Amino acid sequence: AQSVTQLDSQVPVFEEAPVELRCNYSSSVSVYLFWYVQYPNQGLQLLLKYLSGSTLVKGINGFEAEFNKSQTSFHLRKPSVHISDTAEYFCAVSETTGKLIFGQGTTLQVKP
Amino acid sequence: DTGVSQDPRHKITKRGQNVTFRCDPISEHNRLYWYRQTLGQGPEFLTYFQNEAQLEKSRLLSDRFSAERPKGSFSTLEIQRTEQGDSAMYLCASSSRTVQEAFFGQGTRLTVV
Numbered sequence: 001a002q003s004v005t006q007l008d009s010q011v012p013v014f015e016e017a018p019v020e021l022r023c024n025y026s027s028s029v030s031v032y033l034f035w036y037v038q039y040p041n042q043g044l045q046l047l048l049k050y051l052s053g054s055t056l057v058k059g060i061n062g063f064e065a066e067f068n069k070s071q072t073s074f075h076l077r078k079p080s081v082h083i084s085d086t087a088e089y090f091c092a093v094s095e096t097t098g099k100l101i102f103g104q105g106t107t108l109q110v111k112p
Numbered sequence: 113d114t115g116v117s118q119d120p121r122h123k124i125t126k127r128g129q130n131v132t133f134r135c136d137p138i139s140e141h142n143r144l145y146w147y148r149q150t151l152g153q154g155p156e157f158l159t160y161f162q163n164e165a166q167l168e169k170s171r172l173l174s175d176r177f178s179a180e181r182p183k184g185s186f187s188t189l190e191i192q193r194t195e196q197g198d199s200a201m202y203l204c205a206s207s208s209r210t211v212q213e214a215f216f217g218q219g220t221r222l223t224v225v
Contacts, residue, residue: 004154032212043116043203043216044155051212090154097168098143098207100214102154 002027002093006103014111015083021076021106023091031093033074035065038088050074086110116217118204124223125194132190133220137206144187145214146179147203148172155203161187194224
């Protein structure tokens, strides 16, 4: 069975500092990997996805992630965060049906 | 098309009542998913439709829950005899076979009192 582990439940960071949100997955088959962002009382918005090809994936709002097959990781990074990046971030793996398995989420708290 | 639409956005109901939520997917998407999200947790898969066929149901989907997607368009999720443990955000998403990306609605927040 597939599973996703987000290693940090909360990540506090000062504005304009870099940030990394960690995600590890387990799967016995090839997977698609995603990062979603959720603002309070909202649905989920896709930040970026890895389907195949280059292991470095760039997304919206200056975020990027690197797929590492040997370490089964898909960590999310941003070189300089803004107050507006404060939100809940979810890593997810999908099966061929498109069904998503999510991690527990990481709360990014950007401080002024 | 403005994306995935869910109705209502909020629902407060008394324990034991039945509730029904609606999801309108992106029109060209043939896949539709329901997820449940409780506070501080990631969304959990409930069920999946391809066109009008319900192809997978989670063990989380007890017999009090039923979902339909008549004619492969909108979908409804009904919860019968609601319990306080059903309080959660119910999220709907849609996708297509060719686009490996799920688009989510704003969710319906259910509170059972």
